Amino acid sequence: MTKPIRVLIVEDRGDDGELLLMELRRGGFDPTFRRVETVEAMNAALEQAWDVVISDWSMPHFSAMAAFAALRAKDIDLPFIIVSGTVGEEIAVEAMKIGVHDFMSKGHLSRLIPAIERELREVETRRQSRKMREQLVISERMASLGTLAAGIGHEVNNPLAVLIGNVEIAIETTNRIAAEVPRPSAAEPYIAEVLEALAAIQEAAERMRVVVRDLRAFSNPEAPTRLGTVDVRTVLESSIRMASTELRHRARVVRAYDDVARVEGSESQLGQVFLNLLVNAAQAIPEGQADANEIRIVTRMAGNPAHVVVEIGDTGSGIPRDVLLRIFDPFFTTKPSGVGTGLGLAICHRLVGALGGEIAVDSVVGAGTVFRIDLPAARPRQDPPAATIVETTPVRRGRVMVIDDEPLLRMTVQRMLQHEHNVIAVGSGKEALDLVKGGERFDVVLCDLMMPQMTGMDLYAEMTGLFPDQAAKMAFVTGGAFTESARAFIDHVPNASIEKPFSAAEIKQFVRNL
Secondary structure (H helix, E strand, O other), rough: OEEEEEEEOOOOOOHHHHHHHHHHHHHOEEEEEEEEEOHHHHHOOOOOOEEEEEOOOOOEEEEEHHHHHHHHHHOOOOOEEEEEOOOOOOHHHHHHHOOOOEEOOOOOOOHHHHHHHHHHHHHHHHHHHHHHHHHHHHHHHHHHHHHHHHHHHHHHHHHHHHHHHHHHHHHHHHHHHHHOOOOOOOHHHHHHHHHHHHHHHHHEEEEEEEHHHHHHHOOOOOOOOOOEEOOOOHHHHHHHHHHHHHOOOOOOOEOOOOOOOOOEOHHHHHHHHHHHHHHHHHHHOOOHHHHHOOEEEEEEEEEEOOEEEEEEEEEOOOOOOHHHHHOOOOOOOOOOOOOOOHHHHHHHHHHHHHHHOEEEEEEEEEOOEEEEEEEEEEEOOOOOOOOOOOOOOOOOEEEEEEEEHHHHHHHHHHHHHHHEEEEEEEOOOHHHHHHHHOOOOOOOOOOOOOOOOOOOHHHHHHHHOOOOOHHHEEEEEEOOOOOOOHHHHHHHHOOOEOOOOOOHHHHHHHHHHO
């Protein structure tokens, strides 16, 4: 079987070029070639991909050294072999000293095939060794960026939790005021305007929460996640709502939902995947042409054993093949600097794989792109016994202590809970320990995990030794535990935990459950 090879021949004589091609064919190669004899033609040819350059030493308007210099100027790693009948051994040695890979006489081409095969092997070895260095650099960047992302996520979580909590309180209070204002009232338009502004803030805060969640997933992809059976259509609808700002100016959303089984997974992780793919689909379509474009979302069953297929396709610009081959590589992006990080699709690939699924992409330049996600269908589960209907009772008013070194956050949590519970808020583990030592007892102790001086872990250890009843009442508020000891602690203690940022409804229900 012949082996294809792309050969750039630097030669002014067509018959000498044919001799080279005959030798290549005798050696088992099937050459695709181009012959050049000027520097302009050489530079134009180097815009294409070649496997080897074979050059005559001297030509009327060109030379081997000029051709080699043109190759070096473009920083292309190709075997460069000189075949000449006019140059002696001394010049050949000098040429090889500056990087030419081999030198032989036109009358002795028996070494040509072995030389080409040797140089092709060495080029492949060099390329693999680049590739290895590149992967090492990427790994180092991911490790350092992961640490940075975890730190940023932790620092952003506190002010973001304050923002989310207080805007909810403001909306609730404004609605209460609106309900008490007599109708008609001159204040009504102003109240409506305030509620509209607060809703915009709430939407922006939710988008920030998604960014922080992405950072957390990137910095700690192996972090435990609450898994269950998930209806992909419900998650898709939630993701569509969250991406609506990007979608509505670019394309019509077309749904083609078949009835599908539930899948084993995490709503938050699947939502992260779907949201990323929807935003990417939207950004592949220019703004202002929504009626002429569509983003099509399909769900269907396939295969045996059964799996659920989700497709998100667009009628956008499509993806070139060379880009398609690297689309799931970390840090690879075709977006302008400052617009894309190159992490979104890499995270999607990682999350889908962690759920036992696969993600693939098909694209045609100028026609659009389809991302396809295959997820194993969840095994049927026996329905739990029917719940016994019991009379509901109001929430019991308890004593809650909030411990957080961030003043705005602990005040926000206090305001969130104070209508249902008696809440004391302190700024350090030492203050909390002093209160318990002084005889105070609490039904729930909400403690930030990472604090200066005394961490939540340190306080738990102290409480366990001195006041085990209060240690059992502790629950931990995390901003994305990013140290090994913090992760191990959360994994192994029986106490509950909740991640920042959370909504008022989420923290209220968390405390009720406790």
